[in-house]
Amino acid sequence: MIRRIAAATLAAGAALGAAALPASAQSSPHQAAAYRSGVVISDVQADSPGFDDRSNRSLNREWIEVTNTSRRSVNLDGWTLSDEDGHTYTFNHYRLDGRATVRVHTGIGRDTYRDVYQDRRNYVWDNRSDTATLRNDHGRFIDDASWGRHHRGGHDGNRHDRRL
Numbered sequence: 255m256i257r258r259i260a261a262a263t264l265a266a267g268a269a270l271g272a273a274a275l276p277a278s279a280q281s282s283p284h285q286a287a288a289y290r291s292g293v294v295i296s297d298v299q300a301d302s303p304g305f306d307d308r309s310n311r312s313l314n315r316e317w318i319e320v321t322n323t324s325r326r327s328v329n330l331d332g333w334t335l336s337d338e339d340g341h342t343y344t345f346n347h348y349r350l351d352g353r354a355t356v357r358v359h360t361g362i363g364r365d366t367y368r369d370v371y372q373d374r375r376n377y378v379w380d381n382r383s384d385t386a387t388l389r390n391d392h393g394r395f396i397d398d399a400s401w402g403r404h405h406r407g408g409h410d411g412n413r414h415d416r417r418l
Contacts, residue, residue, distance in 0.1 A: 292324030295335075295388055295399040296355060300379035308376065313361030316379055318386050318399075325352040332391030337384050343372045 295318060302315035318335060322328050330345040335358055343358060348370065350356055356370055360378050363371035372378065379386065383402020390396055 291328065291390065291396050292326070293320060293322050293328055293330075293350065293388065294397045295319070295386055296321035298379070298386060298399050298401060300384060300401060301381035302377075306377065306381075310361045310363075313374065313377065314359040314363060314371070316360045316377055318358045318379070319355050320350065320358065320388060321355040322350040322352055327351045327354075330356075333396070334389045334393075336387050336389070337378055337380070339380075341374075341378045343378075345370070 297319040299315065299317050302312045304312065304315070306312060320330075320335070328350050330348045330350050333345045334342050335345075336342040348356070348365075351367075354367075356368060359369060359371045360374050361371060362373045362375075363369065365371060380402070383400075385398055385400040387398045388396040
């Protein structure tokens, strides 16, 4: 009798622990969205090397990299990449292959499968602190990356507690 109660208690505890695992393993809705899509902000160069002279060369040395970590290609048409000040770049007719990266430059240029251009004449990303946010074509959060000081009251702005 005692063995049956002990076995039942252990089985119930194991079932409860297994049911709770996905909630604890999935620490935030933000991480879940990035995981489901396989698309992440993988690197940032917010401060273009050299003197910030607003030349097209300098503008294009400011960029954000977006990587598809999955094996399947992802249609980024309508996805947006924005900063804290509301500057927004919208991907237009762009498909990111599996295990591929695209670099989103600030300045003017000719889009290729590895590089796309925002066609701006001013810098977008703050050198000292900013947050780049990636959203899908439905406006749903996919990923973000922050650098510098504390951002947006309430959370530290770090991408999954990792600074780029």
